[in-house]
Amino acid sequence: xxxxKFATVWFGxxxxxxxxxxxxxxxxxxLAQKVDVVYSPFVDIxxxxxxxxxxxxxxxxxxxxxxxQLYDIRKKTKILVSFGDCALNGNVTALRNLHGxxxxxxxxxxxSLATLNNIPNFDYKKIARLIxxxxxLHEIVKIDYFLPGCPxxxxxxxxxLEKLINKENPVLEGELLKNG
Amino acid sequence: MSVKTFSIDGQIISxxxxxxxxxxxxxxxxxxxxLCHFTGLxxxxxCRLCVVEIGNSPKLQPAxxxxxxxxxxxxxxxxRLKEYRKLILELLFAERNHQCSVCVANGNCExxxxxxxxxxxxxxFEFRYQNYPVDISHELFGIxxxxxxxxxxxxxxxxxxxGAHTWDVAFRGANAIVITDMNQPWGESESxxxxxxxxxxxxxxxxxxxxxxxxxLQKDKSHLEFLIQAKVKKQWIR
Numbered sequence: 001x002x003x004x005k006f007a008t009v010w011f012g013x014x015x016x017x018x019x020x021x022x023x024x025x026x027x028x029x030x031l032a033q034k035v036d037v038v039y040s041p042f043v044d045i046x047x048x049x050x051x052x053x054x055x056x057x058x059x060x061x062x063x064x065x066x067x068x069q070l071y072d073i074r075k076k077t078k079i080l081v082s083f084g085d086c087a088l089n090g091n092v093t094a095l096r097n098l099h100g101x102x103x104x105x106x107x108x109x110x111x112s113l114a115t116l117n118n119i120p121n122f123d124y125k126k127i128a129r130l131i132x133x134x135x136x137l138h139e140i141v142k143i144d145y146f147l148p149g150c151p152x153x154x155x156x157x158x159x160x161l162e163k164l165i166n167k168e169n170p171v172l173e174g175e176l177l178k179n180g
Numbered sequence: 181m182s183v184k185t186f187s188i189d190g191q192i193i194s195x196x197x198x199x200x201x202x203x204x205x206x207x208x209x210x211x212x213x214x215l216c217h218f219t220g221l222x223x224x225x226x227c228r229l230c231v232v233e234i235g236n237s238p239k240l241q242p243a244x245x246x247x248x249x250x251x252x253x254x255x256x257x258x259x260r261l262k263e264y265r266k267l268i269l270e271l272l273f274a275e276r277n278h279q280c281s282v283c284v285a286n287g288n289c290e291x292x293x294x295x296x297x298x299x300x301x302x303x304x305f306e307f308r309y310q311n312y313p314v315d316i317s318h319e320l321f322g323i324x325x326x327x328x329x330x331x332x333x334x335x336x337x338x339x340x341x342x343g344a345h346t347w348d349v350a351f352r353g354a355n356a357i358v359i360t361d362m363n364q365p366w367g368e369s370e371s372x373x374x375x376x377x378x379x380x381x382x383x384x385x386x387x388x389x390x391x392x393x394x395x396x397l398q399k400d401k402s403h404l405e406f407l408i409q410a411k412v413k414k415q416w417i418r
Contacts, residue, residue, distance in 0.1 A: 082302065085279070085280070085281055088301070088302045089273070089279070089302065089303055089307070090279075090307060091279050091281055091282075092279065092281060092282060094279075094307065094309065095277075095279070095282075097307075097309035098277065098309055098310070098311040099311070133309070136302070136303075136307075138302060138304075139306060143302075146301040146302040148301055148302075150280070150281035172301060173299065174296060175296075177295075177296045177299065177300075177301060178280075178287075178292065178296055179279075179280040179281070179292065179295070180279070180280025180281040180283065180286040180287070180292070180395070
């Protein structure tokens with residue numbers, strides 16, 4: 001059997017889901033027999049390749065770069081998975097939505113609730129602008145599967161990947177379906 | 181007392197006269213999801229999770245407020261009901277902030293448990309992201325309206341069991357919130373006896389004991405069930 005082309009992506013999240021992925025420990029060696037990691041924060045590849053079979057996306061869509069990348073990834077990927085609570089419902093990343101516009105969030109985090117007293121001059125040629133409202137992935141593109149948890153524990157990730165690699169339908173139930 | 185015989189999903193059930201469909205179903209060990217119902221408190225049919233199909237009527241009825249009638253044919257688990265119940269829960273999740281990862285009740289929440297039980301893996305509605313107030317003016321307890329699902333259990337337990345009627349509901353629709361006394365800070369309420377029954381009866385992390393952090397809130401309902409049994413049935417047994 002040919003190895004499947006596997007990618008993981010990190011958007012607006014704390015990377016906890018990726019840390020949890022590393023908790024798969026020795027099973028990662030088994031996984032490496034079945035997949036080629038073609039794009040991931042774990043590997044040094046700059047561009048998302050064409051024809052990816054399976055991609056896990058951690059984090060919510062929080063800035064213009066995420067937004068652009070998400071459309072691109074959807075076009076180039078067969079099976080797209082919302083990986084963790086931020087990706088599937090915004091979670092902590094989306095808490096800034098409660099305060100309205102992004103400028104308000106910057107003011108809260110750099111001025112009123114911080115020891116700094118000014119908002120840094122961000123160079124928007126180098127860093128992406130925040131979008132108005134943080135959104136879960138499925139509000140923007142079609143998502144094929146949802147893997148909840150903050151973070152999803154390694155057991156859940158393993159179950160999910162085993163099913164998808166074997167071209168079966170992962171169905172989460174009970175404890176495996178718990179958010180948070 | 182006469183006995184009413186009816187059916188749930190084809191199974192013949194005997195109910196006592198005056199029993200609701202929900203009570204008869206629970207006695208027979210049949211699961212119907214609920215959030216606003218709490219045994220011993222008046223049923224108000226607020227959450228609509230317990231809706232059931234009766235006979236060929238296209239209209240759904242809440243099992244918690246519908247009394248059993250001789251010969252009625254009730255369905256509690258059809259695909260249509262399952263879909264509606266999921267929609268109701270998803271609407272609750274979309275209305276306010278119910279992010280489990282930063283909630284005191286994470287792991288001890290009836291809303292979270294029900295979402296797991298009904299198989300909800302994501303919310304199909306757009307989240308509203310409205311900022312509701314948090315009141316921690318009371319020295320022992322706090323209320324986070326972002327976590328409130330307006331089940332009104334706190335209103336009913338305070339009125340019917342404690343007899344204080346500190347809690348009530350103000351405003352309408354998605355702006356509705358539970359209030360203390362004349363919509364003043366909880367800490368300034370004159371009628372509140374600080375008994376804590378509202379905190380115990382709350383299904384989510386909306387009402388909490390001050391000082392608990394994420395996933396630390398334990399709500400031991402057995403003491404509350406004892407008090408309700410004593411008050412309603414005059415039975416002082418644990």
